[in-house]
Amino acid sequence: MIGKLQCVVLDCPDVGALARFYQSLLGGDVNRPDRRWTVDDGFATLHTGDGHVFAFQRVPGHRAPRWPDPAYPQQLHLDLDVEDIDLAQEQVLGLGATLxxxxxxxxxxxxxxxxxxxxxxG
Structure with missing residues (x-):
């Protein structure tokens, strides 16, 4: 092993909004004090209860992915296990996700x- 995952960083236009979206989806603390990062209007973090850390980095002129269009690459994607996929769909749509x-x-x-x-x- 060469290293271990510190965090997953997502490029976005609004770091606070995206951090709160994933907080609603996964739980955890937005911008919890952590000596590894300085948070500001260009960088936010989410520490989840299961120990994962996500970071959100503001990118001026951000081009959103258009899955599965390779002209607008994914940049990354997450797979999330859920107990009830219909209920989970309703919840993520309510948070601002798009099916x-x-x-x-x-x-x-x-x-x-x-x-x-x-x-x-599911």
Whole structure:
């Protein structure tokens, strides 16, 4: 092993809004004091209860991904296990996500408010 994951960083136009979106989805603390990062209007963090850290970096002129269009690449995506996929879909749509695709196998692809795709797996 060369290293371990410190955090996952998502580019976006509004760091606070996207941090709060993922806080509503995953729980945790937005901008919890952490010596590794300085948070400001261009950078925010989310420390989840299970120990994961997400960071949100403001990018002027951010181009949102358009899954699955390779001209607008994903930049990253997350797979999230859920107990009740229908309830989870209702909740993420209420938080501002957009449904992109329902797969015949049962999982669903969404875009977060900044356009990053993520999947719900039941």
């Amino acid at each position: 992109l695709r329902t797969d015949p196998a049962g999982w669903r692809v969404f875009a977060d408010p900044a356009g990053h795709p993520f999947c719900l797996l």
